[in-house]
Each structure stands twice: as structure tokens, then as C-alpha cells.
Amino acid sequence: MTDTAHLQLRTPTIADGQALWQMAVDSATLDVNSPYAYLLWCRDFAATSVIAEVDGEPAGFVTGYRRPAQPQTLMVWQVAVNAAHRGAGLAGRMLDHLAAAHVPQGVTHLETSITPDNDASRRLFGAFARRWDAQLECSELFGAGLFSESHLAEDLFRIGPLGVNPRRR
Numbered sequence: 770m771t772d773t774a775h776l777q778l779r780t781p782t783i784a785d786g787q788a789l790w791q792m793a794v795d796s797a798t799l800d801v802n803s804p805y806a807y808l809l810w811c812r813d814f815a816a817t818s819v820i821a822e823v824d825g826e827p828a829g830f831v832t833g834y835r836r837p838a839q840p841q842t843l844m845v846w847q848v849a850v851n852a853a854h855r856g857a858g859l860a861g862r863m864l865d866h867l868a869a870a871h872v873p874q875g876v877t878h879l880e881t882s883i884t885p886d887n888d889a890s891r892r893l894f895g896a897f898a899r900r901w902d903a904q905l906e907c908s909e910l911f912g913a914g915l916f917s918e919s920h921l922a923e924d925l926f927r928i929g930p931l932g933v934n935p936r937r938r
């Protein structure tokens with residue numbers, strides 16, 4: 770992302786479902802869900818999701834939801850940034866954007882799950898916890914044996930309590 774590029778973070782609509790699916794495919798890391806799943810997400814969980822556009826083109830997204838049995842917890846399901854825009858803080862900005870929108874509405878913790886081999890994602894959420902002056906607890910969420918196909922374990926990262934605002938970058 771160049772200094773002159775125009776970044777917009779906004780709530781996705783169903784018209785963005787295809788772009789989210791394509792970014793998941795292009796990430797080459799995420800478990801890709803069906804195109805239908807991203808459409809449904811953009812319909813029912815748009816308020817806890819965000820799409821980033823750089824110069825009007827999709828550049829990244831976060832999908833999340835508030836846990837039905839524990840609505841103070843925002844569960845981040847998938848995060849992706851297009852390869853051309855990685856390493857510029859875009860994923861961190863999307864997470865800050867979501868947290869800043871939901872902390873005033875009662876969210877106190879953010880959760881996500883990460884495989885042990887995903888250094889970029891581990892660093893992303895570690896940096897998020899530091900910016901928000903929050904504790905980060907790591908535990909096993911889904912062991913490898915719970916998956917029907919070959920899949921690394923998913924570790925649960927639970928971050929909180931979240932402060933009112935993130936520290937300045």
C-alpha cells in the first residue's frame with residue numbers, strides 16, 4: 770500500500786460476498802468456505818465483519834461474530850489481506866476498527882483461533898493485545914484429532930479485557 774493510496778474500511782454487504790470468497794481463495798492459507806457461506810455471512814454477520822478497500826479495490830477482510838452464549842466476546846473467524854498489501858498494518862487496522870465499534874456496545878474480549886504454523890497471524894493478534902493493553906491467553910480450542918481431514922490443531926487466543934481505545938501506532 771503506497772502512502773498515496775486511499776484506504777476505506779467499511780461494513781460488507783451481500784454484494785461483497787464474492788470478493789470475500791475470492792480473497793479467502795487467494796490467501797492460500799485460510800480454510801476456504803463455500804461462496805454461499807460468505808454471502809450468508811455478509812447478510813447475517815455484517816456488523817461484526819469488515820472489508821478493506823484500497824483505491825476502491827478489495828484488499829482485505831475480517832469476518833467475526835459475537836458468541837451467542839457469551840455476547841461480550843467477539844470471535845474473529847477469518848482475517849485475510851491480499852498479498853500486495855501485507856506487512857503494512859492493514860490487518861491490525863481492521864481489527865482495531867471492529868473492536869472500536871464493538872467495545873462501546875459491551876464487547877470486553879476478542880477471541881480467534883490460529884494454527885501453530887501461522888507466525889504472521891500470531892504476531893498480528895499479539896500486537897493487537899499490546900495496543901489494547903490487554904492480556905492474551907492461549908489454549909487449545911480444537912485438537913487435530915477433531916478434524917476429519919489432515920489439519921493442524923487450532924489454538925484459541927483470548928484477548929481482554931479490552932481498553933476503551935487502542936494505543937496510538
Ligand SMILES: CC(C)(COP(=O)(O)OP(=O)(O)OC[C@H]1O[C@@H](n2cnc3c(N)ncnc32)[C@H](O)[C@@H]1OP(=O)(O)O)[C@@H](O)C(=O)NCCC(=O)NCCS
Binds near residue numbers: 855862892893896
Ligand atoms: C495474517 C495476515 C492477515 C496479516 O496481515 P497484514 O496486514 O500483513 O498484518 P499486519 O501488517 O497488521 O502485521 C501483523 C504482524 O504480523 C507480522 N507479519 C506480517 N507478515 C509476516 C510474515 N510473513 N511472517 C511473520 N510475521 C509477519 C508483522 O510484522 C506484524 O507483527 P509486529 O506488529 O509484531 O511487527 C496476512 O498475512 C494474511 O492474509 N495471511 C493469509 C491468511 C491468514 O493466514 N489469515 C489468518 C488466519 S487466523
